[in-house]
Amino acid sequence: MPALSSEPNYRWSRDNYSEFARTIDIWRVVLTFSWMIWIDGKQWSYIGGKTDIKVKKRTRQRAIWLRESMLQLGPTFIKVGQLLSTRADILPTESVEELSKLQDKVPAFTAERARQIIESDLGKSVDQMFSHFEPIPLAAASLGQVHKAQLPTGEEIVVKVQRPGLLKLFAIDLGILKKIAQYFQNHPKHGRGRDWVGIYEECRKILYEEADYLNEGRNADAFRRNFRNDRRIIVPRVYWRYASRRVLALEYLPGIKVSNYDALEASGLDRKAIARIGAEAYMEQLLNHGFFHADPHPGNLAVTGKGELIFYDFGMMGRIQSITREKLLRTFFAIAQKDAEAVINSLIELGALEVKGDTGPIRRSVQYMLDNFMGQPMEKRSVAAISDDLYDIAYDQPFRFPATFTFVLRAISTLEGLGKGLDPNFNFMEVAQPYATNLMQNGNSQESGSLSTAFFGEIGRQAAQVSNTAIALPRRIDDTLAKLDRGDIRVRVKSQETDRLLRRVSNVGIGMIYALLGANFWICATLLFVNGAQIPAIMAAIAAAIFTLVLLRLLTKIDRPERQ
Numbered sequence: 382m383p384a385l386s387s388e389p390n391y392r393w394s395r396d397n398y399s400e401f402a403r404t405i406d407i408w409r410v411v412l413t414f415s416w417m418i419w420i421d422g423k424q425w426s427y428i429g430g431k432t433d434i435k436v437k438k439r440t441r442q443r444a445i446w447l448r449e450s451m452l453q454l455g456p457t458f459i460k461v462g463q464l465l466s467t468r469a470d471i472l473p474t475e476s477v478e479e480l481s482k483l484q485d486k487v488p489a490f491t492a493e494r495a496r497q498i499i500e501s502d503l504g505k506s507v508d509q510m511f512s513h514f515e516p517i518p519l520a521a522a523s524l525g526q527v528h529k530a531q532l533p534t535g536e537e538i539v540v541k542v543q544r545p546g547l548l549k550l551f552a553i554d555l556g557i558l559k560k561i562a563q564y565f566q567n568h569p570k571h572g573r574g575r576d577w578v579g580i581y582e583e584c585r586k587i588l589y590e591e592a593d594y595l596n597e598g599r600n601a602d603a604f605r606r607n608f609r610n611d612r613r614i615i616v617p618r619v620y621w622r623y624a625s626r627r628v629l630a631l632e633y634l635p636g637i638k639v640s641n642y643d644a645l646e647a648s649g650l651d652r653k654a655i656a657r658i659g660a661e662a663y664m665e666q667l668l669n670h671g672f673f674h675a676d677p678h679p680g681n682l683a684v685t686g687k688g689e690l691i692f693y694d695f696g697m698m699g700r701i702q703s704i705t706r707e708k709l710l711r712t713f714f715a716i717a718q719k720d721a722e723a724v725i726n727s728l729i730e731l732g733a734l735e736v737k738g739d740t741g742p743i744r745r746s747v748q749y750m751l752d753n754f755m756g757q758p759m760e761k762r763s764v765a766a767i768s769d770d771l772y773d774i775a776y777d778q779p780f781r782f783p784a785t786f787t788f789v790l791r792a793i794s795t796l797e798g799l800g801k802g803l804d805p806n807f808n809f810m811e812v813a814q815p816y817a818t819n820l821m822q823n824g825n826s827q828e829s830g831s832l833s834t835a836f837f838g839e840i841g842r843q844a845a846q847v848s849n850t851a852i853a854l855p856r857r858i859d860d861t862l863a864k865l866d867r868g869d870i871r872v873r874v875k876s877q878e879t880d881r882l883l884r885r886v887s888n889v890g891i892g893m894i895y896a897l898l899g900a901n902f903w904i905c906a907t908l909l910f911v912n913g914a915q916i917p918a919i920m921a922a923i924a925a926a927i928f929t930l931v932l933l934r935l936l937t938k939i940d941r942p943e944r945q
């Protein structure tokens with residue numbers, strides 16, 4: 382993010398901002414938003430009647446308001462908003478779209494404060510360590526800012542410095558956010574089928590990981606190592622001598638931003654080739670390394686004069702294990718075969734789906750989607766469209782996608798958007814498919830070997846199923862036994878005889894109660910009548926008569942033979 386020259390005076394960036402004032406500010410936003418949602422659900426709040434167009438328009442206005450409020454609330458909420466923008470399975474489309482526009486438009490802090498942080502963390506003065514330190518940051522984002530500097534040896538570096546007081550702000554904000562998550566969890570409407578506390582825990586973990594620059598340095602090293610044999614990808618080197626939780630020095634690698642099309646063309650760079658390198662680098666990360674850059678927005682990708690792709694910012698990375706990659710293939714096969722049951726099972730196995738309760742409704746939705754949306758061949762569809770379909774199914778259902786899965790989808794969708802900007806005919810699936818097959822067949826790593834075995838094993842299995850149902854039958858029995866073993870099958874035994882007997886026993890019990898009450902009222906009526914209280918005696922007699930009648934009716938029912 383370029384540093385802002387004019388600095389809006391946000392409350393959270395003031396020194397005298399108290400925890401109490403913060404709590405009020407945050408709860409004011411939460412309660413106002415809850416009130417808006419409540420009002421929007423009421424028919425009378427729409428002048429001239431509630432229509433789909435009016436609802437959509439209002440949802441959009443609310444989403445814009447939410448985005449602006451998150452921006453006002455500062456770093457923690459900007460990041461949480463950005464994370465929530467990947468959750469189209471729990472938020473309406475309008476909110477997802479608005480939150481994904483949430484950019485780190487935050488004021489830079491002064492070079493003086495940056496120097497203080499560097500000196501306090503590294504224990505030496507900035508002038509001793511660096512021959513030059515650029516006071517105006519290259520970029521300022523919500524968590525920190527980037528200053529250019531030079532080492533006495535002449536090497537050019539960038540120094541990332543964390544925003545002052547960030548961890549203190551996190552501690553306060555996350556404490557309040559936890560209460561908000563609990564509030565929504567316990568809410569009769571918004572809490573149903575949602576795991577707000579789980580989502581809060583995920584956000585908390587990611588925020589603290591991103592705020593630890595040592596972690597970012599380790600990620601950058603691992604990413605760089607993974608691409609050491611690929612000359613098309615460049616990753617800055619970490620200068621560990623100048624690293625702490627709040628400071629990170631990296632090799633200075635200037636480049637043209639992938640979204641700066643004019644500059645790319647002026648340098649004679651091939652836009653199509655850049656889009657392809659990006660997609661292939663992602664296939665490599667997802668299928669081979671199992672370690673991927675989770676935030677490939679245009680600010681984090683640049684191109685050198687030679688057409689190499691530079692990656693910046695390793696704060697948010699995703700990991701997928703090799704076993705998950707095999708399961709991912711199984712999902713693709715299931716989708717290709719339009720087998721809803723298999724899609725759901727593979728997504729559950731993948732950990733991509735957590736179903737609470739009955740899988741029936743979701744199976745029907747998935748089947749509907751497979752039959753209707755997936756009309757086009759897979760390789761012609763965009764990943765963004767596929768994820769939209771998935772989110773459409775998931776929205777308002779009693780399950781959610783785990784963060785890793787939504788991160789993969791978001792990373793690929795973002796990259797796809799970038800690719801389309803560079804080359805209007807770009808399609809991630811088209812690039813990915815042959816690349817994935819090639820990687821699985823000719824891969825030199827042990828992992829891709831096992832992956833290709835799984836791939837062909839799966840083809841064999843599917844072929845056997847399709848060509849011969851008789852052969853497939855034992856498999857189904859086997860699957861059913863496995864389900865039984867896992868406790869996924871509930872057996873309901875219906876015995877009419879037992880049901881009848883139970884009903885009779887219960888009716889006899891109720892009959893006893895009526896008999897007792899009837900007798901009681903008859904005795905009361907008699908005693909009252911004998912003592913001259915005629916009106917109360919009549920009332921008691923009526924009550925006694927009612928209970929006796931009900932009892933007689935019940936007795937005839939007990940003896941009547943039941944219809945089969």
Ligand SMILES: Nc1ncnc2c1ncn2[C@@H]1O[C@H](COP(=O)(O)OP(=O)(O)OP(=O)(O)O)[C@@H](O)[C@H]1O
Pocket residue numbers: 382485519520521522523524525526527539617631632633634635636680681693694695696
């Ligand atoms: N090694 C580098 N060489 C040159 N420029 C860099 C380098 N690292 C970062 N930058 C520049 O600084 C910008 C911000 O860097 P980075 O994304 O790492 O910071 P951030 O605080 O994590 O920002 P954000 O959260 O917006 O991604 C990059 O877009 C890039 O322009």
